Amino acid sequence: MSEDRQQVGASIAWMAMGNWVEQAFNVLIFVILARLLGVEAFGLLAMAAAIVILCEFLVRETLTEYLVASPSEDQAHSDAVFYSLITFAGALFLALWGSAGLIARLYQQGIVVHLIQYLAASVIFVALGAVPASLLRRHMKFKALAIRAVAGVVCGGVVAVWMALNGYGVWSLVAQRLVQVGVNTVLAWGAVSWRPKLAIERGALREIFGLGRTVLAFRAAQIARVQIPMALIGALLGPTVLGFFSLAWRLVEIASFLVSTPIRMVSQSAFAARLREDKPARELLVDVSKLSGWIAFPAIFGLVVLSSPIVQLVFGEKWVPASDALIIIGFVGAYLAIEVVHQSYCLAARKVGSLALVAWLDVAVAAGGVFALQANGLTGVSYGFAGSFLVLWIARVAIVSNLAGIGLATLARQHIAPLLTSTLMAGSVASLVTVLPDWPNLVVIALSGLLGVVVYALGTVILMRDRLVLARQFLSRS
Secondary structure, three states, X not given: OHHHHHHHHHHHHHHHHHHHHHHHHHHHHHHHHHHHHOHHHHHHHHHHHHHHHHHHHHHHOOOHHHHHHOOOOOHHHHHHHXXXXXXXXXXXXXXXXXXXXXXXXXXXXXXXXXXXXXXXXXXXXXXXXXXXXXXXXXXXXXHHHHHHHHHHHHHXXXXXXXXXXXXXXOHHHHHHHHHHHHHHHHHHHHOOOXXXXXXXXXXXXXXXXXXXXXXXXXXXXXXXXXXXXXXXHHHHHHHHHHHHHHHHHXXXXXXXXXXXXXXXXXXXXXXXXXXXXXXXXXXXXXXXXXXXXXXXXXXHHHHXXXXXXXXXXXXXXXXXXXXXXXXXXXXXXXXXXXXXHHHHHHHHOOOOHHHHHHHHHHHHHHHHHHHHOHHHHHHHHHHHHHHHHHHOHHHHHHHHHHHHOOOHHHHHHOOHHHHHHHHHHHHHHXXXXXXXXXXXXXXXXXXXXXXXXXXXXXXXXXXXXXXXXXXXXXXXXX
């Protein structure tokens, strides 16, 4: 088990480093574009991207899960996944192109037609790179994945900023996405030796689609849980309100991506490796759960309590309403840090049917919450969206508990100490912010961040020394 922890720790370190560098560039580019383009451009992109991102996600993280979790690896299954995804992506591309007019009429924004049609090319790019990326994940080659991600963000950002400076408006954001995904695809192919043959075995197809159907349903629900409410917000309240909401959610995604994605991607590969060898993964699940909350909770809570000075400093006064939405929906990021680990275990075990059912119920609850509270504007839809994540949380935890053979109380107990400590930290920071109302935002953020680190570090020493020991075990190379 100690060797598994060391391998997982080294992989998490590579993914974390890559993600942090990637997101540093992402944030820098995002800030520049937000100041150059304004709220409406981001609202229009969010309208067009809602359905396109759903299609990308369905291509990237459905059938490829078989390659990560399957007991054996061979050419036939990789080829079958590749050609299936190319066919699927082609069908989605045509569907997007044909339905763009209908979607634009829903938003009453004519430009959305062309935005969707050009963005749809990203679905093809994702399909081309999905198998090489999944093979890198299977073999835990996260250094190559990290380099690939950073290169894509940098190239896409450079193109987008140049276009924004030259008056291309919202099309700068479209080009950013296409270049980023295209670079990711090219580098993924360069990092693997696998190349598809011109043949497909029917037996391999049957095995892949056995798992693929449930993963497809689950992944579709995951992305729909965010994109359908955003589509409703755009249709009901217009591009400006959607622009504020999408900025708030983007910040939550960035924070969650920085702290949760390395753990999610590495843990799924590690769980799958142990299960392929018929070794129990329960202890690893508990260990990773301990680390996920310990790392993610303070980051998310800090983002929430400092939302106003962060938004004002980074994006400017015109984006201030987004901070109100961020205060409400920010805590969703803390919950996602827990959920992604549980999802990774279920995907590694190739049992996601129950999670898919609950996830689609979540979609209905989220859409209903947004629709019911639309009269209260940005604040109302933010409450409706955030509340939807809490309604069925106990059902999701119970599913993982039963599958892993771990008591429900045992799984939940791992997050009590970091939750209490993060709450204390957030209260201390909020109190400091209230006594510094006229101080420069940068000074407020710096002082508050320092106080937060001190309070959380003391809380860790007092309540969570086991996390420090566990972290050293994961990161040890000896």
